Amino acid sequence: MNSTDLAMDVELRYRQATGTPCVTRGPYLQSGAYNRIVIRWRTDTATDSRVRYGTDPNNLHQIADDATVTTEHEITLTGLTPSTRYYYSVGSSATVLSGGADHFFITAPLPGTRKKIRLWVLGDSGTGNKDVQDLRDSYLAYTDTVHTDLFVMLGDNAYKNGSDDEYQVALFEMFPTLLRQTVLWPAFGNHDAGNASSTTQTGVFYDIFTLPKNGEAGGVASGTEAYYAFNYGNIHFVCLNSHDIDRSTTGAMLTWLQNDLTANSADWTIAFWHHPPYTKGSHDSDVELQLIEMRQNAVPILESNGVDLVLTGHSHSYERSYLLNGHYGSSGTLTGTMILDNGDGRIDGNGAYTKPTLGPVPNQGAVYAVVGSSGHATGGPLNHPAMYISLNQIGGAVVDVDSNRLDFTFLDKTGARQDYFTIIKGSSDPGLPVELSTFYSKAGDGEITLFWVTQSELHNQGFEVFRSHTSQGPYRQIASFRTHPELEGAGNSNVSREYRFVDRFLINGKTYWYRLESVDFSGQRHRYGPIHLSPISLNTIPIDPGNVPERFALYPAFPNPFNSGTTLRFDLPSTRQPFHRVELTIHDVQGRRIRTLVSGNYAPGSYGAYWDGTDDRGTPVASGMFFYLLRTREWQSGGRM
Numbered sequence: 001m002n003s004t005d006l007a008m009d010v011e012l013r014y015r016q017a018t019g020t021p022c023v024t025r026g027p028y029l030q031s032g033a034y035n036r037i038v039i040r041w042r043t044d045t046a047t048d049s050r051v052r053y054g055t056d057p058n059n060l061h062q063i064a065d066d067a068t069v070t071t072e073h074e075i076t077l078t079g080l081t082p083s084t085r086y087y088y089s090v091g092s093s094a095t096v097l098s099g100g101a102d103h104f105f106i107t108a109p110l111p112g113t114r115k116k117i118r119l120w121v122l123g124d125s126g127t128g129n130k131d132v133q134d135l136r137d138s139y140l141a142y143t144d145t146v147h148t149d150l151f152v153m154l155g156d157n158a159y160k161n162g163s164d165d166e167y168q169v170a171l172f173e174m175f176p177t178l179l180r181q182t183v184l185w186p187a188f189g190n191h192d193a194g195n196a197s198s199t200t201q202t203g204v205f206y207d208i209f210t211l212p213k214n215g216e217a218g219g220v221a222s223g224t225e226a227y228y229a230f231n232y233g234n235i236h237f238v239c240l241n242s243h244d245i246d247r248s249t250t251g252a253m254l255t256w257l258q259n260d261l262t263a264n265s266a267d268w269t270i271a272f273w274h275h276p277p278y279t280k281g282s283h284d285s286d287v288e289l290q291l292i293e294m295r296q297n298a299v300p301i302l303e304s305n306g307v308d309l310v311l312t313g314h315s316h317s318y319e320r321s322y323l324l325n326g327h328y329g330s331s332g333t334l335t336g337t338m339i340l341d342n343g344d345g346r347i348d349g350n351g352a353y354t355k356p357t358l359g360p361v362p363n364q365g366a367v368y369a370v371v372g373s374s375g376h377a378t379g380g381p382l383n384h385p386a387m388y389i390s391l392n393q394i395g396g397a398v399v400d401v402d403s404n405r406l407d408f409t410f411l412d413k414t415g416a417r418q419d420y421f422t423i424i425k426g427s428s429d430p431g432l433p434v435e436l437s438t439f440y441s442k443a444g445d446g447e448i449t450l451f452w453v454t455q456s457e458l459h460n461q462g463f464e465v466f467r468s469h470t471s472q473g474p475y476r477q478i479a480s481f482r483t484h485p486e487l488e489g490a491g492n493s494n495v496s497r498e499y500r501f502v503d504r505f506l507i508n509g510k511t512y513w514y515r516l517e518s519v520d521f522s523g524q525r526h527r528y529g530p531i532h533l534s535p536i537s538l539n540t541i542p543i544d545p546g547n548v549p550e551r552f553a554l555y556p557a558f559p560n561p562f563n564s565g566t567t568l569r570f571d572l573p574s575t576r577q578p579f580h581r582v583e584l585t586i587h588d589v590q591g592r593r594i595r596t597l598v599s600g601n602y603a604p605g606s607y608g609a610y611w612d613g614t615d616d617r618g619t620p621v622a623s624g625m626f627f628y629l630l631r632t633r634e635w636q637s638g639g640r641m
């Protein structure tokens, strides 16, 4: 035991003796998006949960709490600003347990934004041994001050059986700093199945990870953590389950995949899962069921929707293909027409792989990389004909995306570059017609205000606003610079400019999705968003959003009697109309109306309306008895307080 270990040991004993809780896992980051992130950690004794956060490391003035007393802490931060560095600490309402200058995360860029993005990709890294430590240290030296934006794991993240203890060693104690600063996006491997089931989403893998099943990080909601989509800047990611979920083309996963990719418009599409469609390593894609089914069923959907890069593991080797399209049979069926570019893909070699169009255009080629040697290299024939290169070497992959260019690098455990290639999409650098630094919305009573700020504009004619009732559309244009002067662009500008658009006559409590498009003088468009919000009056809050009550109800005021204020809760069921016209009023004992608390159109749902004890002019009323009356076209009810 060295002196640092000894100090930690003494510290731990001291804390246990004094009863101060101790963080035994994390903090670690999950399901990050441009406006939200999940922070998780574990303590040795149960406490409530508090995250303190802010953009100034010396002033974490924002707080997010969960009163549940637990050892497994999970806090979701929402309302965050895109591409922004936040510092944070974790602990309880009583104490900060873990924090400091190395506790930070950077929110994702707005979907559609083109900026430099770095991924670190490991497959089958779960051995927890010295090789992985070396790989980690050499990567950290390689990336140096370049922030790792995404940390991707391709499955078999903790050997032998994906148990909680094995995850503690192979993941949490192996990558503590990275997990504090970068969101981890894991795929499910066969060894993870030793302690988890994807059909029921139970067990260690599903307990440890919080994955975006509701589309909260972009893409179409999968409804399960077993497979999911997310956006990061101008990249759309899909993570599939190749092990213990139906892989048939008519199954739920591939049906969702088709829907998700149909709605996708990102510059780049990257897919990842565990079992490789092409490999002759420690596994053979010609004979093993999962590998064959993923190749025959998933790959055609991905290619026909313009996938650019597919990352897998499982074979404990590094195998990287040419630019391929249409190879769905066994290795013996590969023909020359399926290899769109048989060069090395290197700018200083045969030249980068090129795809004619930026964005998801069908069948323009994809590169398939098996990065399954991050924890061990166990050989095999390594002769799959689709591969440009096959190596029996421990390593991990670095993927850098910058606008229309993707650079892929395979680093061994000493940090030496063993392979690399580049993909360039579109004829030339598309540049940035408009650089947006902010795009957010604010809810009002029956209206939503959209704000955005441009840092620079190039040939920008103006903006158009599109709206939908779902994230995946269809989006309908609701305003254009051609008719709305406030949406006219600056042409060319290097100074920051603010824009604002108010969308009126909306239904309170209903969720609206918005996209923004800039249009340059040649008619070229660039898309931003989507972002979403529900309008609501200042003194009303939705309760249990998404849940629609079966009948009308008005509940007794709570608290009652009250000092500073009281809440009136009411339920609105679904009707043939898309909304209810609602009025909630407060009356004195003579029946005179003293306050109109709610007056507007509300979507079906449950709401709480807060009355602060003032009249319509804002003057506090004398204490006494009051009546409240809720009226809709079909129903009315009242009560006394």
Ligand SMILES: [Fe+2]
Binding pocket: 124, 155, 156, 189, 190, 191, 274, 313, 314, 315
């Ligand atoms: Fe595996």
